[in-house]
Amino acid sequence: MNRISPKQASVHLTPKHWYKSNRHLIKKAICEFYHELLIKPTIVSSSKNGWNTYELAVKNSTIKYTFDAKLLHLRHLWIKDDSLRKTDNNRPSELDVVSFFKEFKSDLGIDDARFPVYLEEVISTLHGSIYKLSSDNLTSDELVHADFQTIEKSMTEGHPGFVANNGRIGFDSTDYQAYAPETGKTFSLIWLAGHKDHTHYSAKKELPYKILIEQELGKDTITRFNQIITEKGQHPESYYFIPVHPWQWHNKLVNIFSPQIAKGDLIFLGSNPDQYQPQQSIRTLFNISNPHKFYTKTALSILNMGFVRGLAMYYLESAPKVAAWLEELLYKDPYIIETNFRMLSEIGAVSFINPYFEALGPESEYNRLLASLWRESPTNMIKREQKLMTMAAFLHIDTNGEAFLPKLINASGLSIDDWLRSYLKAYLSPFIHCFYKYDLVFMPHGENLIMVMDNNVPVGSFLKDITDEATILSPDIDVPEEIKRIYEVVPDDIKILSFFIDIFDGFFRYMAHILEEHAAYDQNNFWRIVAENIQQYQERHPELNDKFDHYDLFAGEFQLSCLNRLQLNQNRQMIDMHDAVSQLQFVGKLQNPIAIFKKENTFTN
Incomplete structure (x- = not known):
């Protein structure tokens, strides 16, 4: 650089x-x-x-x-x-x-x-x-x-709810222009060899280390890397290859891991030929040279929006198992198939354990410095005539003050009502089904969703960041022992907030505003279409009526969970992921905008 x-x-x-x-x-x-x-x-x-x-x-x-x-x-x-x-x-x-x-x-x-x-x-x-x-x-x-x-x-905004949403403290001016998503620059990853005594690799069964690394690096690069290990007097079979972000190498790893480098537990290998483009979620990198290859997500220990953005081995070692279990749970479900919903599974991960800091536990930023994961790319999963875009684009306003969403809807040839119906079937419907059928929630904000577009109409979606944000809310769901971390004890009144806060307040609030301001589309029409989507699901699944009644999406009001209050209260580790619920900042209540559309006797069998 x-x-x-x-x-x-x-x-x-x-x-x-x-x-x-x-x-x-x-x-x-x-x-x-x-x-x-x-x-x-x-x-x-x-x-x-x-x-x-x-x-x-x-x-x-x-x-x-x-x-x-x-x-x-x-x-x-x-x-x-x-x-x-x-x-x-x-x-x-x-x-x-x-x-x-x-x-x-x-x-x-x-x-x-x-x-x-x-x-x-x-x-x-x-x-x-x-x-x-x-x-x-x-x-x-x-x-x-x-x-x-x-x-x-x-994209120009970042997270719509957080005010300080592009901190990236740790980047200097060169780093910013090299690695920030909005600059559009691409770069090579740095690769290290980590001795297997200190390095953990985990993956889905069908992706053993040799197969994954051959796809990502190719035989010529692997031969070159193995030669470097041999020249250091070590045996290549005793090491795993680890991709790292260049910033992480220069600013964290060379210093903090200098004992391991000096002793040969970590060996610098250089770069592979592929170029990567940072995504809106800045640690996630898209292989621009070979889009069919996996996304790579790396530790990047800058302070950004309430967290130091490392990666924890605690999550990574079980991530592929969580992904495999969720796929088995959902991908045979007829309704999930109908909505064309898929997850971008985290199919492999590698992490290096620093013995000097291991005792500090998984939440310490010093135990999140050297780890990476590989995630499925959606580019191989769509039809020729379809294209992809981040759902964050639906909230985009260009530098001239023009909103993207009305332009997109206009290009589709559909009315706003019909476009929204298709969008909600692709986005909201699968999450409703996961919650009511499986007691399963995710974190479906704009950057976490990649929409599948056909003639500028949403027809499906891909969800990412699933394995550290998916949560099972019911002890009645049988979860394998090795992935028990995805089960969380949550009070009943908090469970349904995954919709009210993450979806209604966290995304639809801004979407409704954009359509009213830039397309003269009354906000009540927007919320009417949202209510219609939910009611159609409920009418198709009368066997879940008791749950619809207990977890009522048409409730008159709901508690407000405040994101900025979290960041203002603790801006280095905004929340402990092991005990997230107890640290949420609830202040006041919001009137539910779909409550007025509730039908009487909705849940009567």
Whole structure:
């Protein structure tokens, strides 16, 4: 990797883009912090069409923010971009996102020790936003015709709910431009040989190490790597090959694993010829040279959105077994087949155990430094006329302020109603079935779903990140001993929040807003189609009526689980995955937007 010049590092940081990014991030912060009841703007004037003028005052100060907004379902503020103003003592003042966070620090409840790190994440998110504005990305109209990886690198927002969602603390300016998804750059992986005394390999039965590594590396590269091991005076059969991210090698492994390198337990092998493109989930890498090969996911110990992004052997060693069990459970199910739902299974994993840190346990970031996994690629699983895109694209707004989703729907030739029906059958329906039939939930946010598109209509979906996010909620489901970690004891009222929080609040809230703002499609129509999808499933499966009644998706309200509050409370390890439920931040309740569509006697046999 060639280092960029000092001038290149800052060339995109222009006043025009800085002001635009500041306005956008403050607007998002107001929307999300109001949603989570951290701040309380007041209405100072109203109009008949649902638009109000709000005022947000800073405590013990003469500073005020004013804006025009419409309150949508799920306590979501649609703020008119050009209406946002800041005054100090009734005089115009410059919009500055860092000042905004300082002004509302006490409202956010973040302590003095964490505040500077959180501010750095905010500034880094602002920096990324400015870079995206300065890039020559395709417009939303052009993206309709773009390929899978062009769409992937063109996304501009990151996680829709988190305000500080592109921290990537640990990257310097060269790293950012080399490894951030939005730059579209590709790079080679570094490969190490890990001695089998300290290295664990696990995979599905049909993928023993030799077969997997021959596919990923090819015989010529394997011969070259084995020669390097031999020249070190070691035996190639005593080692497993481990792919690592170049950043991880230079910034973590060379130093922290220097004893193992010096003793020959780890051997540097070099790179293979393939080029990889980082995905929206920055540790996941797509083989751009050979798309039929597996995704590779590597440890990347940067601080990003509440976690240091390593990989834990605790999860990896059982990941292929979890994948195989889930496939056996779901892939013979007629309804799953009908919805064209598949998982991108994590079919192989390799991790190196550092004996100096092993006693710290699986949650320590020092035990997440050297591990990788291989995941199925969807490119071999679709028909010739179909194409793929991240579901995050459905929330994409280009740098001209044009939304991608209405352009996509228009190109399909379908009405918005009919397009949504097809989308919900491909996305929502399989998760409803998994929950009610198998007590199984996933984490189906935008970056975790790859949609299968046929003539710009969603006809299926691929789910990734399954084995550390899939959870069985019922002890009545027989889970093999070696994958018991996917079972979790969860209170009844929390179980159904996998829909209300992850899907309704975490994705549909933004989708409904985009369609109303950019396609004049009333939000109530959106939620009516969601209700229709659920009701059609319930009518087809009367044998599950007791569960539909007990876990009621048409309940009048539900608890709000607050993502930003989690990050503000602990921005280095936002949540302990071994005890996630007890650490969730529940504040207030939201009115369920599909409750009004509930049919009487829905669950009567």
